[in-house]
Amino acid sequence: MLQVRGLCKSFGRPAVDHLDLSIAEGEIYALLGPNGAGKTTTLRMVCGLLAPDAGSIAIAGVDALAHPAQAKQVTAWLADEPLLYDRLTPLEYLEFVAGLWQVPAATARPLAEALLTELGLWPHRGEHCEGFSRGMRQKTALAGALLHDPKLLVMDEPLSGLDAAASRQVKDLLRARVKTGRTVVLTTHVLEVAERLADRIGIIVTGRMVAQGSFEELRRGAGPGQETLEDVFLHVTAGPLA
Amino acid sequence: MSAVFGPGSALWLLRHDLRLMGRELRSASKRKRFVLRYVVISVVVLLHLGGLLYAPELAHLHDTARAPALLVASFAIAGAFALFLSKAISESTESLFQRGDLDLLMSSPLPMRRVLISRLAAIALNAGFMPMLLLVPLLNGMMLRGEFAWAGAYVVLVSLSLLAASLGSAVTFGLLAWAGPRWTKLIARTIATLLGAVAFITIQLKVLIPAEFRLAVWQALMPAPGSTPSGPLWWPARAALGDTMPVLALMAAALLAVLGVSAALGRAYGSGVMGNLALPRAAHMDGVARHFRDSPLDALRRKERRLLIRHPGLIAQMFYQMVFLVPGTIALTNIGPNGKQSVAGVVFLTAMMTGRIAKIVAAGPFEGDQAEALAVTSPTHPAHVLRAKVLVTIVALLLIAGLPVVAIGLKLAAAFAAASVASAAAAGARVWLAVRRAPQLRRAGLQGRLQASTDGLLGVGIDIGWGVAGALLTLVL
Numbered sequence: 001m002l003q004v005r006g007l008c009k010s011f012g013r014p015a016v017d018h019l020d021l022s023i024a025e026g027e028i029y030a031l032l033g034p035n036g037a038g039k040t041t042t043l044r045m046v047c048g049l050l051a052p053d054a055g056s057i058a059i060a061g062v063d064a065l066a067h068p069a070q071a072k073q074v075t076a077w078l079a080d081e082p083l084l085y086d087r088l089t090p091l092e093y094l095e096f097v098a099g100l101w102q103v104p105a106a107t108a109r110p111l112a113e114a115l116l117t118e119l120g121l122w123p124h125r126g127e128h129c130e131g132f133s134r135g136m137r138q139k140t141a142l143a144g145a146l147l148h149d150p151k152l153l154v155m156d157e158p159l160s161g162l163d164a165a166a167s168r169q170v171k172d173l174l175r176a177r178v179k180t181g182r183t184v185v186l187t188t189h190v191l192e193v194a195e196r197l198a199d200r201i202g203i204i205v206t207g208r209m210v211a212q213g214s215f216e217e218l219r220r221g222a223g224p225g226q227e228t229l230e231d232v233f234l235h236v237t238a239g240p241l242a
Numbered sequence: 243m244s245a246v247f248g249p250g251s252a253l254w255l256l257r258h259d260l261r262l263m264g265r266e267l268r269s270a271s272k273r274k275r276f277v278l279r280y281v282v283i284s285v286v287v288l289l290h291l292g293g294l295l296y297a298p299e300l301a302h303l304h305d306t307a308r309a310p311a312l313l314v315a316s317f318a319i320a321g322a323f324a325l326f327l328s329k330a331i332s333e334s335t336e337s338l339f340q341r342g343d344l345d346l347l348m349s350s351p352l353p354m355r356r357v358l359i360s361r362l363a364a365i366a367l368n369a370g371f372m373p374m375l376l377l378v379p380l381l382n383g384m385m386l387r388g389e390f391a392w393a394g395a396y397v398v399l400v401s402l403s404l405l406a407a408s409l410g411s412a413v414t415f416g417l418l419a420w421a422g423p424r425w426t427k428l429i430a431r432t433i434a435t436l437l438g439a440v441a442f443i444t445i446q447l448k449v450l451i452p453a454e455f456r457l458a459v460w461q462a463l464m465p466a467p468g469s470t471p472s473g474p475l476w477w478p479a480r481a482a483l484g485d486t487m488p489v490l491a492l493m494a495a496a497l498l499a500v501l502g503v504s505a506a507l508g509r510a511y512g513s514g515v516m517g518n519l520a521l522p523r524a525a526h527m528d529g530v531a532r533h534f535r536d537s538p539l540d541a542l543r544r545k546e547r548r549l550l551i552r553h554p555g556l557i558a559q560m561f562y563q564m565v566f567l568v569p570g571t572i573a574l575t576n577i578g579p580n581g582k583q584s585v586a587g588v589v590f591l592t593a594m595m596t597g598r599i600a601k602i603v604a605a606g607p608f609e610g611d612q613a614e615a616l617a618v619t620s621p622t623h624p625a626h627v628l629r630a631k632v633l634v635t636i637v638a639l640l641l642i643a644g645l646p647v648v649a650i651g652l653k654l655a656a657a658f659a660a661a662s663v664a665s666a667a668a669a670g671a672r673v674w675l676a677v678r679r680a681p682q683l684r685r686a687g688l689q690g691r692l693q694a695s696t697d698g699l700l701g702v703g704i705d706i707g708w709g710v711a712g713a714l715l716t717l718v719l
Contacts, residue, residue: 099249
């Protein structure tokens with residue numbers, strides 16, 4: 001579903017350094033790394049928000065750099081602090097997003113209602129987003145991201161700021177999407193989330209991929225005594241930093 | 243049709259922007275909305291009455307010789323265009339740095355060209371709003387008098403605002419590509435300020451330029467008698483005066499500018515290049531921190547000074563205030579270079595402007611303190627925190643406001659001394675206001691906003707008050 005080859009990006013110093021990434025259809029992939037490792041920069045390049053200095057990106061077989069509109073049609077981006085229009089209601093926001101992705105009204109309206117209901121936002125459909133808590137804003141943005149039924153969902157810290165119930169709701173929703181063949185790429189600093197949710201995990205340090213695989217594979221690769229993902233993460237990231 | 247009006251079209255995006263603007267306006271309380279509605283209606287009615295009264299003067303332009311009419315119209319249009327462009331540059335810079343919903347729009351498959359067309363239209367609307375508010379009633383007055391030849395002026399206004407929006411956006415993006423994000427804001431604001439000053443000076447030309455020079459300029463620019471000026475520079479004036487071809491040419495130029503700029507910038511956005519440029523980059527500061535043994539007061543002062551110097555918009559805002567001080571000062575000096583009244587006038591202007599500058603300077607250390615809790619929870623004496631802010635504000639104020647005023651001429655040095663007394667007091671008052679206002683702002687509620695606007699009005703009152711006090715002091719001395 002997502003093929004990244006030799007991706008490079010520099011802001012004076014290298015932020016992403018010859019990164020390769022292959023993510024299969026129907027997979028949840030967690031991209032981990034210390035602060036400033038280049039996770040968000042990588043995802044922003046995948047979504048066409050940043051131009052890479054070098055490398056290639058293919059989404060569902062489409063060259064995202066040569067045909068950005070085609071690639072964006074099947075992709076959704078959820079920022080860590082998503083911007084909503086304060087003076088729009090969630091339903092109006094989804095109506096706008098449907099227009100951006102050209103989702104036919106006959107499909108968009110029931111889908112928007114279903115998403116808002118599923119995320120517990122239906123009772124708030126008539127309220128302006130300005131009064132929403134962080135969790136409600138995050139969920140509204142997630143509904144927007146899912147509205148055009150993207151094949152690839154790219155999420156930057158999707159669970160930050162969510163309470164336990166909301167976090168569970170989002171995780172369940174992502175699992176359900178993946179079961180229907182959709183692909184999710186996410187970053188998170190909560191390693192337990194990655195451990196439990198992700199099928200595969202990639203760890204990047206200073207823009208380079210230093211370990212990749214399922215949790216079991218990473219644990220085996222890290223050697224004896226590395227039981228949790230936290231142990232593995234600290235073991236793997238200690239080398240390149242030192 | 244759906245490509246033009248349907249979801250995802252430029253018009254659909256523009257409607258979305260207008261809906262957000264409308265919601266913003268309607269967000270005030272019912273009482274405030276009620277008052278606002280009647281204030282707006284009254285202002286519109288008053289402006290139209292003024293327009294009707296002034297319309298005969300404007301109609302007279304058609305009766306006078308063609309060449310002077312064209313010259314007068316050209317000056318007026320140049321002034322208006324400078325104002326349009328100034329506002330357009332400010333708007334496009336703001337929209338670039340407050341990225342807002344750009345991530346959402348850029349991650350969608352919509353061509354960025356369409357997004358930019360709607361943004362340019364919104365910038366044009368914002369840039370043209372104030373001048374149009376003043377000029378449209380005048381034109382409506384002309385229409386009511388049956389002077390239909392002036393209908394072209396409506397097209398001129400719309401075309402100029404679209405041209406300004408396109409040019410302003412191109413300038414901003416050009417700066418971003420050339421100077422990088424750190425300098426773009428400063429340079430763009432400075433250009434916008436200068437253009438605003440040009441518009442202001444154009445209005446004040448009669449007062450600012452001595453009569454002989456004014457006549458010489460007039461004669462130099464005036465087209466030869468009997469000749470018909472045909473160059474593109476005369477198009478706007480000719481269009482305003484009712485020539486059909488220039489009206490069409492101006493409309494075509496505006497549309498081409500919008501389409502051209504949106505296509506060029508759309509490509510840059512689509513490829514994510516603008517995303518790169520708009521990203522903040524870490525500033526590389528030379529040298530190392532060498533003051534780890536500072537006393538708490540020194541540390542606080544140093545911190546305030548550093549943050550104030552590195553404040554991104556400070557210099558441009560100062561410059562903005564100073565630019566408007568200079569024409570007024572020159573005008574007053576022209577009226578009576580040696581008269582006590584003109585010195586008093588200069589003192590009034592200086593004191594008032596330095597009061598406004600004090601507010602801007604104070605906004606950095608007081609309102610912009612992002613780590614207020616750090617000093618509050620430290621063992622530092624609370625008075626030191628306040629003293630450091632006040633000291634830095636006053637020193638910065640005297641440096642910024644003092645040097646250019648002294649540079650105007652030694653004759654004004656005495657006036658400046660008197661103005662300094664007044665402005666220092668004004669600065670103190672503004673600082674006091676800022677301290678009072680900070681907790682209100684943190685509440686971020688309507689009550690806080692109302693309190694802040696009341697403080698703002700009070701602040702302007704204090705500026706004027708100290709200006710008058712300084713002027714009276716000069717007259718008495």
